[in-house]
Amino acid sequence: MLVSDFDYQLPEELIAKQPLEDRAAARMLHLQRIPERMEDCLFRDFPELLRRDDVLVVNNTRVFPARLFGHRSGSRAQRLSDANSAAREFLRGKVEVLLTRQVSAEPNVWESLVHPGRKLGIGERVFFGGEATENTHELAAEILARGEFGERHLRFDPVADFYAVLERIGHVPLPPYIDRADTPFDREQYQTVYAQSRGSVAAPTAGLHFTPEILDRIRARGIDIAEITLHVGLGTFQPIRVEAVEKHKIHREWYSISAEAAEKIQRARNAGRRMVAVGTTTVRTLEYAALHSSDGRIVADSGEADIFVYPGFNFRVVGALLTNFHLPKSTLIMLVSAFAGRERTLAAYKHAVKGHYRFYSYGDCMFVE
Numbered sequence: 094m095l096v097s098d099f100d101y102q103l104p105e106e107l108i109a110k111q112p113l114e115d116r117a118a119a120r121m122l123h124l125q126r127i128p129e130r131m132e133d134c135l136f137r138d139f140p141e142l143l144r145r146d147d148v149l150v151v152n153n154t155r156v157f158p159a160r161l162f163g164h165r166s167g168s169r170a171q172r173l174s175d176a177n178s179a180a181r182e183f184l185r186g187k188v189e190v191l192l193t194r195q196v197s198a199e200p201n202v203w204e205s206l207v208h209p210g211r212k213l214g215i216g217e218r219v220f221f222g223g224e225a226t227e228n229t230h231e232l233a234a235e236i237l238a239r240g241e242f243g244e245r246h247l248r249f250d251p252v253a254d255f256y257a258v259l260e261r262i263g264h265v266p267l268p269p270y271i272d273r274a275d276t277p278f279d280r281e282q283y284q285t286v287y288a289q290s291r292g293s294v295a296a297p298t299a300g301l302h303f304t305p306e307i308l309d310r311i312r313a314r315g316i317d318i319a320e321i322t323l324h325v326g327l328g329t330f331q332p333i334r335v336e337a338v339e340k341h342k343i344h345r346e347w348y349s350i351s352a353e354a355a356e357k358i359q360r361a362r363n364a365g366r367r368m369v370a371v372g373t374t375t376v377r378t379l380e381y382a383a384l385h386s387s388d389g390r391i392v393a394d395s396g397e398a399d400i401f402v403y404p405g406f407n408f409r410v411v412g413a414l415l416t417n418f419h420l421p422k423s424t425l426i427m428l429v430s431a432f433a434g435r436e437r438t439l440a441a442y443k444h445a446v447k448g449h450y451r452f453y454s455y456g457d458c459m460f461v462e
Contacts, residue, residue: 094338094404099430100421101442109455110271112282112301119302120450120457124441126433131444134460136302139415140310142460143369147413148361149311150354150379151371152297153320155288157256158263158280159192161232163221165213186212188219190234190247191266193294193326194347201249202237204327210243219247222262231258244327256291266294268454270420283454292324292347298417298454299372319357323348323378323398333422338403343424345397348378352393358410359391367412369462373419373428377402379410403427404435413462418445418452433461 113119116136123132123142134142143149165188189208196202207213215236222231232255234247252258265275265283275283285300287308311318327344335341350358358368358379370376381398383389389409401424414432419425430438441459450457 096333096336096338096341096422098338098435099423099426099439101439101446103421103446103452107446107449107452107456108270109451109453109457110273112278112455116282116286116302117304117307120448121302122441122445122450122457122459124433124437124459124461126437126462129437131441133448136458137307139302139460140307140314140316142462143311143314143316144367145315146361146364146366147369148317148319148358148366149369149371150319150321150358150375151285151287151300151303152323152374152378153285153287153289154293154297154322154324154374155291156266156284156293156296156325157291158259158265159294160264160266160275161190161192161221161259161262162225162264163188163190163219163230163232164225166218166220166227188213190219190221191294192247193244194324194345195292196246201251201255203234203247203249204240205245205247206243206327207236207245207247210245213245215239222258231262268295270453271455287320289320290322290324290349292322293326295325296454297323297325297372297374298456299415299458301455302458303371317357317361319354321348321350321354321375321378323374325374331424333424338427341401341424343399343401345399346374346377347395348381348398349395350378350382350391350393355391355393362391362410368410369413369415370411371415373402373414373416373425376411376414376428376432380406380408383409402431404431406431408432413460415458415460417454417458418442418450418456420453429459429461 119136121134121136191206192203194204220230223229233250238246265279324347326346333341381400
């Protein structure tokens with residue numbers, strides 16, 4: 094199976110660069126597999142499309158300001174007595190860091206994407222906040238190691254409250270196709286209304302459409318809502334660098350299923366009720382949990398999931414899926430294709446392009462059942 098089999102053409106103007114002020118005003122393509130049909134809706138219609146015995150499963154991860162801007166240490170420049178001022182500035186040039194996964198808490202080590210990566214060697218120090226210099230900064234880190242795909246492990250110097258500093262000096266980690274600076278509005282809108290567990294570097298975007306009013310309408314119909322957690326990291330948005338889908342290796346992402354959620358989900362499965370997953374991260378969490386339990390049941394557990402879902406996958410848990418429209422040739426469109434069928438998925442995307450739907454993280458959504 095080729096990665097190119099999951100390509101499609103998307104006009105630049107259909108990429109949503111700004112969030113809607115009214116989350117529930119997003120458009121929603123209702124894609125039914127049997128009988129096969131498509132219908133244009135609004136997300137406000139979503140509660141009425143659910144069955145009364147459905148269980149809606151959401152990912153309650155919380156995005157934190159994981160993008161940092163700083164400078165490299167000037168120590169290398171200072172050792173070069175013959176270097177002019179321009180060379181020194183180059184050597185301690187600007188650095189952008191995206192924290193993607195905490196490797197350990199003590200010491201505080203993070204897997205990170207770093208730009209410019211080639212100029213940052215092991216042992217080099219980077220400073221953030223204040224003047225981002227060796228003498229005036231709020232955070233400092235040393236590069237410990239380089240990963241298989243160019244990621245770095247950064248060890249941060251101890252501070253009283255690491256996350257409080259991030260809240261002050263960090264930035265919302267907007268996807269690269271949103272080519273603008275983040276704003277205070279993004280801090281609110283690039284977060285689901287039910288976000289609780291801090292740890293994601295990207296929002297579980299299908300959940301961005303929910304409002305308290307929509308959730309109240311769902312509960313009023315007697316539909317159960319279960320919350321699980323998967324912290325979105327490299328595994329979700331890492332580009333595929335191989336031609337054959339089967340050769341792609343996905344990164345691990347931390348997940349947790351509480352005893353309450355596991356009991357609610359498994360009890361509903363035993364009764365033959367349908368699991369409606371909000372987003373691809375929820376799909377991966379549920380299917381990984383079922384695949385790796387001893388008897389296929391959903392049990393309370395936590396760990397790191399590295400499941401890669403593409404056509405041919407046998408879904409054990411999920412019966413319906415709410416999802417945004419994803420990048421061409423991405424693992425996310427492959428997951429949707431595994432659930433809905435590749436040709437049906439690409440036909441839905443073609444319909445959405447023709448109908449001028451908004452695409453990607455701040456875009457519209459699709460309900461597949």
